Amino acid sequence: MRCRIISTFSLYLVFICLIFYSPTYYSQEKNYDDISTYCSDPLKLYTNKDGLPQSNVISTAIDSVGKIWIGTQDGAAYYNSRSWEIKNxxxxxxxxxxxxxxxxxxxxxxxxxxxxxxxxxxxxxxxxxxxxxxxxxxxxxxxxxxxxxxxxxxxxxxxxxxxxxxxxxxxxxxxxxxxxxxxxxxxxxxxxxxxxxxxxxxxxxxxxxxxxxxxxxALPFELSGRQIYKVFQAVDGSLWLGSNGLIGKFDGKNWQIFYIGDEKNNNVITSIHQSKNGTVWIGSMRGAWKVNRLKNNTYSSPDFIRFKIGTGSKDELLIWSISETSDGSLWFGTFLGLVRYTEGRWKGLTERMGIEQGGTTAIIQTKNGDYYFGTESGLLRFSNGKFETIKNITGSILYLYEDQEGALWVSVFFEGVYRFKNNVWKKYQKNDGLADNRIWFIYQSLDKSIWFGSDAGVSKLVNDKFTMYTTADGLNDNTVLCMYESIDSTLWFGTTNGVSILKKGRWENFSIENNLAGKAINDIYGYNYGEKKEKTIWFATLGNGIYEYELKTKSLNNYNSTRQPYISNNSVYRIEEDKYGKLYFLTNNKITRFTFINNDEILSEKFGIEDGLPNDEGISSASFVDLKGRLWFGTTEGATYFDPYLEVIDTVSKPLIIERIYVENYYSEINISENINFNYTQNTISFEFALLSYFRETENLFSFQLVGFDDKQSNWTSDYKKEYSKLPAGNYTFYVWGKDYGDKISGPIKLGFSILPPWWQTAWFRILMFIFFASIIYLIIRFYISQKVKKRVAELEKKNIIEKERSRISRDMHDSIGSNLTRVAILSDRIENDINNGTMDKNKIGEIKKRIKSIGQISRENIDSMNEIIWSLSPKYDTVNSLIFYMNHYLNEMFENSSTKYIFDFPEIIKDITLTPEIRRNIFLIFKEAINNLAKHSQATSVLVTLKVNEFNLEFEIEDNGIGFFESNPYSNENMPGFGLDNMKIRANSVNADLSIKSSSGKGTIVRFSIILNS
Known part of the structure; x- marks a missing residue:
């Protein structure tokens, strides 16, 4: 092409430059010789059926966490790899x-x-x-x-x-x-x-x-005067402008012009985007183009991208916008919905071999570069950039094969086989020597023999003559589905009843000793792990997975859908190998790839519709490796190929987010990037998370752990929500991991939160309770100690009282009984002297009688004193009732034989109130002293004693009508007893009692006594 440099100084200089230079143009025209031009990349379409508010996606963007946002004619929405959330x-x-x-x-x-x-x-x-x-x-x-x-x-x-x-x-x-x-x-x-x-x-x-x-x-004349719809800067600093049907690239000095689409039709450029690999993507009113970045910051001419979204859809699709997520997926906002586009994966080919034609039943590329595709309705050839139907052959194609001489062999269902050699078709049927007209495979051995498998045995064609082998010759079954020749010229035949071997002209039943009997063998493949000789033979079975036979150890390994390394389905049709030694298995559900790592580990991968396959269901006999190393497979809706040289290996860890938190089953709008505090009533917490991996997103898995509650990390699960119910108060950290379809792990990300304890479990409350209970314990201990002290004091007081009582008794006995006994002794001595002297006259006898009478009186006084002492000491008399009884007894003794009238007024019913011996004794002695004084000195003719008592107080009053006395000198005569009124007051004070005596000469005397019993 000619090159024209456009200056930016002015349009005048532009026209001058036109004299010397012509512009550099790049149009969409290109060479269509390669079949890949007609293949479509893996696309996924999202529409309103998938949750979009509306299918016309005008704008797209990727937010800061990696979610894809779209704008439609009826609102916005974002996708979290699981569901769409609409935002009006x-x-x-x-x-x-x-x-x-x-x-x-x-x-x-x-x-x-x-x-x-x-x-x-x-x-x-x-x-x-x-x-x-x-x-x-x-x-x-x-x-x-x-x-x-x-x-x-x-x-x-x-x-x-x-x-x-x-x-x-x-x-x-x-x-x-x-x-x-x-x-x-x-x-x-x-x-x-x-x-x-x-x-x-x-x-x-x-x-x-x-x-x-x-x-x-200043713009070049190609853009001058036009509306410019898009402006974009590439990573190399060049400026890209989009107009109607063309792109202008300006590097600061020179312009390059790219024509997009048909110049005669409007094709407004709607979007420009540069992907991570440097490719510039252009969206327009008539579809998408890509401009590959080459070395030295140059770019290829635009390539048109076929957007085959569904059967019957047009290649030209209105593209509104383009965005790219972290995994390299491109997102196109289109008139029909949001399209996800992923490069470096499987490509689909459905032209004239789609679902209407029954899918692709057989594939081959011949040595001259032509491709042949078998369908249920005939044979299709791609040659020199064009597809054509082979009119010579009709019907369902079972198998395609090219022999060493370049002849093409075609097996047609129930029609035998066709050979295309030197532009001539020749047909072979059962009448020509084939075992049957339904041929399952065609194979040429190293000796150039052509083999045909059928339901009636296997046929061998040599020099245009057929030889047939059946069970009669050593085959273990007549239905022969596949064949393989190992390097040592051993022929392996797969039947519906296992494997038979033809080695050096001798048939062997390989199935019996290797547990393959009864298994239908669809394909046999020898794998050498990069060496010259096979190390293993692989068998694809119908329903039993894959078997690997190790030639050295003669051991058989089975791979199926239930154990690692997994295969996608147990019905395996074909086995192929790429240039890197990876094995591919076409199955009834997806394609499985085995990658061998250090010969002792196998990485298993599955590929399906989302990877670019027209359909997940494969078709038996439909696989081939073309001259460029691309692996072709047939499905029920067309062919697919994979180019291992262009594979984009996804090594990116995808963004992982905690999207929502539910508290007590209600969505909580809180900042999930910070530690959160919940009160004790908010202890049912749910976390909703998302892995922003958009390719095969249904295979995203999660694992989680709540540190502080869970003992270990959970197993991987597709659940994107985890609920914890009735969490106890404490500090927690929630961790979540994500794993995408390729087992790449993201995370963990974490979120700390706390469940605050109820007020009765808070630290301040516990401190308060500690102080409270410590105080209670202190008071109890103090009370206990005080009680012990009181008890000890009481014991000491009691002991002291006993000592005092003993001293008192000793004094009393000394003062009263002792003195009386002394008097008795003196009187007794006098009587003895009088008797011993013999001077017993009448006068002496009278004196002796008086003395004996005095002795009797003194003895009775001693008895009364002893009774009083015994009464005061006996614990059984330590009650108010006993005191009153003894007081009444004493009154009776004092006034029983006298002319003095007395009344003792006391309650009929008295509670059982206990008195200490000291109080009881002192009350009685005060009472006794008052009665004695009254009887000896008052000359009273009547006495009234009134006693009142309750559980708190005891009081009595003694009133007489005697001669009375002056309080300043009560009873001042020679007959006044030793105790006197002072002793009464001393005794009252000793028990904290009140004592009052009121008297006047000639008006009698009143003695009042009162004591608080609980003092």
């Missing part, structure tokens, strides 16, 4: 049409609403801006962000009436009236280049803004 705009009644989405550096998400202003979502809170808030128009077309040198965020809004610039909380309107450097007022696209310059694609060209200055970019 805050003013959806006005408009819910999302024209643009921008994720800002602060993680806020901006939504440009067509005829509805701008909405901002930040931490689940909405802000809304319209014309009243500073926008030039509510017709929003695009949104972008400028990050300043100071790392400040400035938001730019493109509308149909100019720009709005938001710096902080301040809005500024910019249009062609205010800035001559703005090319046009309809702003289609905005981007920031690596040097901080802001670029604007408008309806009248491109402008840039830097350091407060505006400037219009």
């Amino acid at each position: 705009m805050p003013a959806q009644s006005k408009s819910n049409y999302i024209q643009a989405i921008k994720v800002a550096s602060d993680s806020s998400i901006w939504f440009g609403i067509l005829r509805g202003g701008v909405a901002r979502l930040y931490k689940n809170k909405w802000d809304f801006y319209g014309v009243k808030d500073g926008l030039p128009s509510d017709y929003i077309i695009t949104i972008s962000e400028e990050v300043t040198i100071e790392k400040q965020s400035v938001v730019w809004i493109g509308t149909n009436k100019g720009l709005a610039r938001r710096d902080g909380d301040k809005w500024e309107i910019i249009n062609t009236d205010s800035e001559i450097g703005l090319a046009g007022n309809i702003i289609y696209g905005i981007c920031q280049s690596s040097d901080g310059t802001m670029w604007f694609a408008t309806n009248k060209g491109v402008s840039n803004y830097t350091n407060g200055k505006w400037e219009i970019l």
